[in-house]
Amino acid sequence: MTRRGEPVAADVVSLSHEGRGIARPGGKTVFIDNALTGESILFRYFRHRASFDEGVAIEIRNPSPARAEPVCRHYSVCGGCSLQHLRPDEQVRHKESVLLEQLHAIAGIEPRESLPPISGPTEGYRRRARLGVRFVHARGRALVGFHEKRSSRVADIDSCEVLHPEAARLLAPLSTLIGTLDHPETFPQVELAIGENGSAFILRHLRELPERDLERLREFERTQGVRVFLQPGGDDSVHSLIPGADRPLSYRLPQHDVEIFFEPTDFTQVNFDVNRALVGRVIELLAPGSAEQVLDLYCGLGNFSLPLARRAAQVIGIEGSKPLVAGAQRNAAHNRIANVEFQCADLASESAPHAFLQRRYVKVSLDPPRAGALEILRRLDLSGTSRIAYVSCNPATLARDARLLTGAPGFILDKAGVIDMFPHTSHSETLAIFERA
Numbered sequence: 001m002t003r004r005g006e007p008v009a010a011d012v013v014s015l016s017h018e019g020r021g022i023a024r025p026g027g028k029t030v031f032i033d034n035a036l037t038g039e040s041i042l043f044r045y046f047r048h049r050a051s052f053d054e055g056v057a058i059e060i061r062n063p064s065p066a067r068a069e070p071v072c073r074h075y076s077v078c079g080g081c082s083l084q085h086l087r088p089d090e091q092v093r094h095k096e097s098v099l100l101e102q103l104h105a106i107a108g109i110e111p112r113e114s115l116p117p118i119s120g121p122t123e124g125y126r127r128r129a130r131l132g133v134r135f136v137h138a139r140g141r142a143l144v145g146f147h148e149k150r151s152s153r154v155a156d157i158d159s160c161e162v163l164h165p166e167a168a169r170l171l172a173p174l175s176t177l178i179g180t181l182d183h184p185e186t187f188p189q190v191e192l193a194i195g196e197n198g199s200a201f202i203l204r205h206l207r208e209l210p211e212r213d214l215e216r217l218r219e220f221e222r223t224q225g226v227r228v229f230l231q232p233g234g235d236d237s238v239h240s241l242i243p244g245a246d247r248p249l250s251y252r253l254p255q256h257d258v259e260i261f262f263e264p265t266d267f268t269q270v271n272f273d274v275n276r277a278l279v280g281r282v283i284e285l286l287a288p289g290s291a292e293q294v295l296d297l298y299c300g301l302g303n304f305s306l307p308l309a310r311r312a313a314q315v316i317g318i319e320g321s322k323p324l325v326a327g328a329q330r331n332a333a334h335n336r337i338a339n340v341e342f343q344c345a346d347l348a349s350e351s352a353p354h355a356f357l358q359r360r361y362v363k364v365s366l367d368p369p370r371a372g373a374l375e376i377l378r379r380l381d382l383s384g385t386s387r388i389a390y391v392s393c394n395p396a397t398l399a400r401d402a403r404l405l406t407g408a409p410g411f412i413l414d415k416a417g418v419i420d421m422f423p424h425t426s427h428s429e430t431l432a433i434f435e436r437a
Helices: 088-107 171-180 211-224 272-286 305-309 322-334 374-379 395-405
Strands: 008-011 021-023 030-033 040-048 053-060 128-136 141-145 189-194 199-204 227-231 249-253 258-262 293-297 314-319 340-344 363-366 387-392 411-419 429-436
Touching: 021 040, 030 040, 088 395, 088 411, 128 171, 141 171, 171 211, 211 227, 249 272, 258 305, 258 322, 272 305, 272 363, 272 387, 272 411, 272 429, 293 305, 305 314, 305 322, 305 340, 314 322, 322 340, 374 395, 387 395, 395 411, 395 429
Parallel strands: 030 053, 199 227, 293 314, 293 363, 314 340, 363 387
Antiparallel strands: 008 040, 021 030, 040 053, 128 141, 128 189, 189 199, 249 258, 387 429, 411 429
């Protein structure tokens, strides 16, 4: 009988989808942080459940050849990353295995061809981050960072190897700034957004800020060269600290002669290098013709729509967020692209009437949220569609939707591959190409 807190020996037999080692000491499954397949370890339990337990490895007795030295000195505490102990190339292989397993288990299919993975820098890549803030009275300072592993507490970090350098350099100044404000305990979070032309952050606050705090923030904006936004309530309450300061952030897709402007609240991919490669591959594989009409679902600010419009006769972009639709329209005008039309529609609705559903499209692209696109795929007339490019951030819902598409609509899964948008984490994106059978 193992006493509470006593180390336990185990052999790791495989990795879970999220990259935790799986062992079965005594017959019961245990998911173990910092453990890799084939390793013999000592671990401690930190949670017991009815059907499985959880633990963390404290000693690795025979390290796997796939093991790596974490690049960040905060890795053992900070919950921002979960796979730094696994070599980057092995992280990608693991994500590929999870994708193929989900496609087989849920849809009973596999792609005719595996696409080579899309990878990019494994450090300094992350241009967006929502960080927790906690003022610690005993220390007299504010902590700004990701949450600790398995905890709601904010990790005490002063550096981050995955954040873009422009974001990472703001961690210490933000900690100092918040500590000087009148009520530092009333700031629960800060959101960073880094463009190619500048940076910004959104400061969430739970009480009205006095003028002296506003002046401190204005001085921070001037000295740090970063746009400051305030959020006193919900998402729609976000506003610029300096009214009328109209300097949106941007990124370029130079291969397609497109520049995308965005606000800090707008959704963009966190990894610009990988996103550029992904857009290029979607255009290459979807291969829109100069006489073809293309539908781009969940189009956001036009990340795929505008490059597609450079090649297609017309692109119809559909998005559920009115601010994003307005931003996409501005981006089309900025890039002088006239053969694209953006519409706002609830793509999760099972019955709402939408004009775009009355038309047929030769090619379709979609990049849905984690919930997938089941509702809209059920309603869409795909009888005239020859090819679909599906970008997914959730292998399970992609597999579910693939089961639909390869059924009555009559498509086959031609190609699929992993996009390593979030190195050192278990999150990945997938590009799947469906062809008319």
